[in-house]
Amino acid sequence: xxxxxxxxxxxxxxxxxxxxxxxxxxxxxxxxxxxxxxxxxxxxxxxxxxxxxxxxxxxxxxxxxxxxxxxxxxxxxxxxxxxxxxxxxxxxxxxx
Numbered sequence: 001x002x003x004x005x006x007x008x009x010x011x012x013x014x015x016x017x018x019x020x021x022x023x024x025x026x027x028x029x030x031x032x033x034x035x036x037x038x039x040x041x042x043x044x045x046x047x048x049x050x051x052x053x054x055x056x057x058x059x060x061x062x063x064x065x066x067x068x069x070x071x072x073x074x075x076x077x078x079x080x081x082x083x084x085x086x087x088x089x090x091x092x093x094x095x096x
Contacts, residue, residue, distance in 0.1 A: 004059055005031065017044070023056060032056045043072055043083075054092045061087055 001008055007024035014020035020035035032052040034045035043060060045053055057072060064070060066085040073080040081095050 001059075004055070011035075023052065043070060045072070050093070050096055053096060054089050057083060057087065057092055058089060061085065 017035035
């Protein structure tokens with residue numbers, strides 16, 4: 001994770017999250033903020049730049065077994081999407 005986001009801040013057991021992260025490419029850039037819900041199958045995202053969200057999703061999906069179901073949703077549950085192992089940047093841009 002730190003190879004892609006060198007200034008990342010990662011918090012374990014943060015509220016409802018098993019893992020919460022602020023992924024920063026530099027100390028002055030906020031980047032993606034969100035986390036893995038304690039049920040370990042849901043990625044929650046807040047209001048983030050779309051390219052940062054897509055980068056995180058593609059990165060995360062690459063490290064999770066294809067047998068593990070992952071879902072993407074925003075805090076208001078207005079976007080909910082099952083993340084298949086072969087999800088692409090193009091497909092994510094269409095739904096986001």
